[in-house]
Amino acid sequence: MSARRTGPGAACAALLLTGCAAGGLGPAGEQLGAPAGAPDLEVQTVVDGLSNPWDVALTPGGTALVTERGGRLLAHDAQGTREVAADLDDLFVGSEAGLMGLAVSPEFDRTREFFLCHATRTEDGGPRDVRVTRWRLDGSARAAERTGTVVDGLPISTGRHSGCRLRFAPDGTLRVGTGDAAQGENPQDLGSLGGKTLRLHPDGTVPDDNPFADRPGSAAAVYTLGHRNVQGLAVQPGTGDMWSAEHGPGRDDEINELRPGGNYGWDPVPGYDESTPMTDLEKFPDAVEAAWSSGRPTVAVSGAAFLEGPQWGAWDGALAVAELKNTGVGVYRVEGAGITGTTRMEELENDYGRLRSLTLDEEGALWVTTSNGGDDAVLRVTARPAS
Structure with missing residues (x-):
């Protein structure tokens, strides 16, 4: 593990966005101010030499599991980094699809279960679907056995807009953020799992209180609809509310608070x-407006995590969102269902290229994956109050 860069971010964070912090637009188009009192950050490279690591998740014992889009599953702990033997012979890799989202079971200490979201192929090698599968990790974290399918049939075309982020909610349900497969009818079709967020029990059954569980012709797993390509899911501490980050077309990447049944x-x-508005209020007057949108240009928001702990100073409770296009991490102050301020993590700005996944560990440190297609890395960002 090697230190790469340290430095203060408080000076920039105390300025408005017209200063050094690049920002976006709120739903009404206003510029948002940036919070003061940002912490000092230290960035360490935990694993390097990777190719498109898509997600990282931590087990209770501190082992980091990492997916690479091309199909490798890795484990990193005090003994080093190693590939985990896992039968993914049915994996389809193409365009944005492959081995993607990862979530560790809240019951991992008892079950050693984790979950993967990945694309699968037909016998002739073409794309079949995107699905979420359940796995059991052996005691040495060197092999994993597939033990079941949680949900399949998530649509896929060429591999574009394949989602696919996984997060557990405080109620024990598994949330899945999906893409629309670049097929226009999917987001509003309640019979399709594309362009949605899903809510399932870990065994694949559907909670009785899902908003569309009893509606004829609807997929019972659907929790929200009308999404383009969900890339980030994050649980807000204290409230347990789920937030999403998703890609817009030529404008309006969005951050959203997810409400049951929301369109x-x-x-x-x-x-x-793709000239259609991300949130088309003329067509859907009751649609949920974004808490934040990028306007033009987009920044390609990706993984998201709420920062938690006194070491984060004024950022304690803020939402961090990785960016693929802007090659950094935005920090968003959340109040109620809205976002009232935003700034950036200077220490990650431009030095590491495209950033995809964010995960907080038990010590409150932020784990980050890069997504540059070669010589990628997993980073760990620790914070301390500004001196």
Whole structure:
């Protein structure tokens, strides 16, 4: 583990966005101010030499599991980094699809279970679907056995807009953020799992109180609809509310608070019309407006995590969101269902390229994966109050 960069961020964070912090637009178009009192950060490279690591999750014992989009599953602990033997012979890799989201069971100490979201292929090698599967890790973290399928049939076309982020909610349900597969009818079709967030029990059954569980013709697992390509899911400490980050077309990446049964307004029909608004309030007056949107240009928001702990200073409770295009991490102050301020983590700005996944460990440190297609890394960011 090697230190790469340290430095203060408080000076920049105390300025408005017209200063050194790049920012976005709120739903009404206002510029948002940045919070003061940002912590000092230290960035360490935990694992390097990777290729498109898509997600990272920590077991209670501190082992980091890492997915690479090309199909490798890795484990990192005090003994080093090693590939985990896992039968993914049915994996489809193409465009944005492959081995993607990862979540460790809240019952891992008892079950050693974790969950993967990945694309699968047909016998002739073409794309079949995206699915979530359940696995059991052996005691040495060197092999994993697939023990079941939680949900399958998530749509796929070329591999574009395949989602797929996994997060456990405080109620023990598994949430899945999906993509629309670049097929225009999927986001508003309640019979499709594309362009949605899903809510399932870990065994694949559907909670009775899901908002569309009893609606004829609807997929019972659907929790929210009208999404384009969900890339980040994060649970807010204290409230247990789930937030999402998703890609817009040529404008308006969004951060959303997820409400049961909410329609987030993406409906690019006829065909796949990407000039359509991300949240089309003319077509859907009751659509849930974004808590934050990028305007133009987009920043390609990706993984998300709420920061937690006194070491984060004024950022304690803020939402951190990785960016693929802006090659950094935005920090968003959340109040109620809205975002009232934003700034950036200077120590990650431009030095590590595209950033995809964010995960907080038990000590409150932030784990980050890069996504540059070669010589990628897993980073660990620790904070301390500004001196």
